[in-house]
Amino acid sequence: MYFSIDRHIQKDNHICRVSDEMEVDISLSPRVNSLTPSKTVAITDQATALVQAGVPVILLTSGKPDFDTPASIAEAGINAIREGYTRYTPNAGTLELRMAICHKLKVEYGISCTPDQILVSNGTKQCILQAVLAVCSPGDEMSYPEMARLADATPVILPTHRAANYLLDPKLLESKLSQKSRLLILCSPSNPTRCVYHSKLLEEIAEIVARHPRLLVLSDEIYEHIIYAPAAHTSFASLPGMCNRTLTVNGFSKTFAMTGWRLGYLAGPKHFVAACGKIQRFGYAGGEVVSAMVKAFREKRDFLVESFGELWDVKYLEPLGAHYLFLDLSSYYGSNVDGFGVINGSESMCRYLLDKAHGLAILVLEFLDVAVWVLDDFTL
Numbered sequence: 001m002y003f004s005i006d007r008h009i010q011k012d013n014h015i016c017r018v019s020d021e022m023e024v025d026i027s028l029s030p031r032v033n034s035l036t037p038s039k040t041v042a043i044t045d046q047a048t049a050l051v052q053a054g055v056p057v058i059l060l061t062s063g064k065p066d067f068d069t070p071a072s073i074a075e076a077g078i079n080a081i082r083e084g085y086t087r088y089t090p091n092a093g094t095l096e097l098r099m100a101i102c103h104k105l106k107v108e109y110g111i112s113c114t115p116d117q118i119l120v121s122n123g124t125k126q127c128i129l130q131a132v133l134a135v136c137s138p139g140d141e142m143s144y145p146e147m148a149r150l151a152d153a154t155p156v157i158l159p160t161h162r163a164a165n166y167l168l169d170p171k172l173l174e175s176k177l178s179q180k181s182r183l184l185i186l187c188s189p190s191n192p193t194r195c196v197y198h199s200k201l202l203e204e205i206a207e208i209v210a211r212h213p214r215l216l217v218l219s220d221e222i223y224e225h226i227i228y229a230p231a232a233h234t235s236f237a238s239l240p241g242m243c244n245r246t247l248t249v250n251g252f253s254k255t256f257a258m259t260g261w262r263l264g265y266l267a268g269p270k271h272f273v274a275a276c277g278k279i280q281r282f283g284y285a286g287g288e289v290v291s292a293m294v295k296a297f298r299e300k301r302d303f304l305v306e307s308f309g310e311l312w313d314v315k316y317l318e319p320l321g322a323h324y325l326f327l328d329l330s331s332y333y334g335s336n337v338d339g340f341g342v343i344n345g346s347e348s349m350c351r352y353l354l355d356k357a358h359g360l361a362i363l364v365l366e367f368l369d370v371a372v373w374v375l376d377d378f379t380l
């Protein structure tokens with residue numbers, strides 16, 4: 001039954017009238033109320049409204065590779081459906097898939113694990129949230145603000161800078177760690193900063209982690225294969241002593257252009273994987289093509305890097321991995337633009353570009369005060 005909500009909402013007790021005969025309490029849990037509205041969603045809504053109004057805006061707001069899922073994968077999926085693989089699978093994912101993931105981790109990074117150390121979920125995002133909920137206690141510190149709030153943990157952000165290639169400074173990390181530090185989130189290759197952590201820096205970080213027994217690392221490696229040589233990917237769990245301290249999350253969305261398939265996985269110590277599996281039980285169901293895509297991404301990257309090179313006041317570093325170009329447009333902040341007003345940060349920069357520079361599209365990210373353009377879906 002559909003209820004249209006009457007406008008007379010009583011603010012104090014949150015009761016509102018829906019239809020003539022029924023009232024509903026529309027109050028939300030404090031946990032949800034503590035989440036801040038997403039600027040990205042607001043900008044996306046504005047851009048979507050422009051698209052619907054016929055304005056030629058290119059939407060770059062989500063990290064979608066602009067490729068179709070490779071035909072061999074699509075056909076295997078269709079065949080599987082035809083063959084009746086349409087029923088519930090075990091909560092952790094099918095044994096065959098978990099064994100295949102173990103094999104991949106062994107072959108690519110020398111990481112040994114068993115299928116009970118793998119949990120397959122509806123995308124990497126779900127893996128991250130479950131990991132945060134499974135390991136963080138109230139007051140613990142970790143670095144994704146909204147997820148921290150959902151887990152009653154405290155967000156701690158470690159800023160990075162263009163001059164240091166947007167890489168985490170181990171000294172800064174060490175200075176911020178305490179008994180409360182529970183989860184260090186690393187993302188390499190990184191969305192959005194496009195940086196790739198080299199093995200020496202990861203080894204330094206691993207040494208710090210080893211000195212803090214409570215600290216775990218959540219290593220988001222979803223862009224492991226979208227990387228531009230000579231940059232190379234190191235899986236954090238493959239570093240000495242880190243296998244027992246690392247929750248590796250990964251997924252099929254980017255490397256195999258499978259964003260809509262919702263498939264990701266967590267690999268880690270059995271105890272933590274089992275804890276994530278408990279959450280999953282209650283909440284959720286459970287070569288060559290790639291190198292051609294990476295080659296195409298690289299061509300787009302080179303084109304954009306060269307094009308933006310002509311704009312002296314737009315600063316950025318050449319992407320080493322992932323499909324993002326991370327632009328620092330702060331030299332425009334403070335500009336007073338006729339018919340728009342003052343551009344005072346990344347969000348208003350995006351709004352300005354949406355309002356006044358139709359045909360361009362942008363994504364703003366909240367956590368750094370720099371505007372970001374995203375390469376994927378980039379067509380000229």
Ligand SMILES: Cc1ncc(COP(=O)(O)O)c(C=O)c1O
Nearest residue numbers: 063123124125191222251253264
């Ligand atoms: C770093 C990173 N991790 C995870 C995700 C989400 O992946 P999935 O589609 O598997 O949920 C994204 C998507 O943009 C991402 O950039």
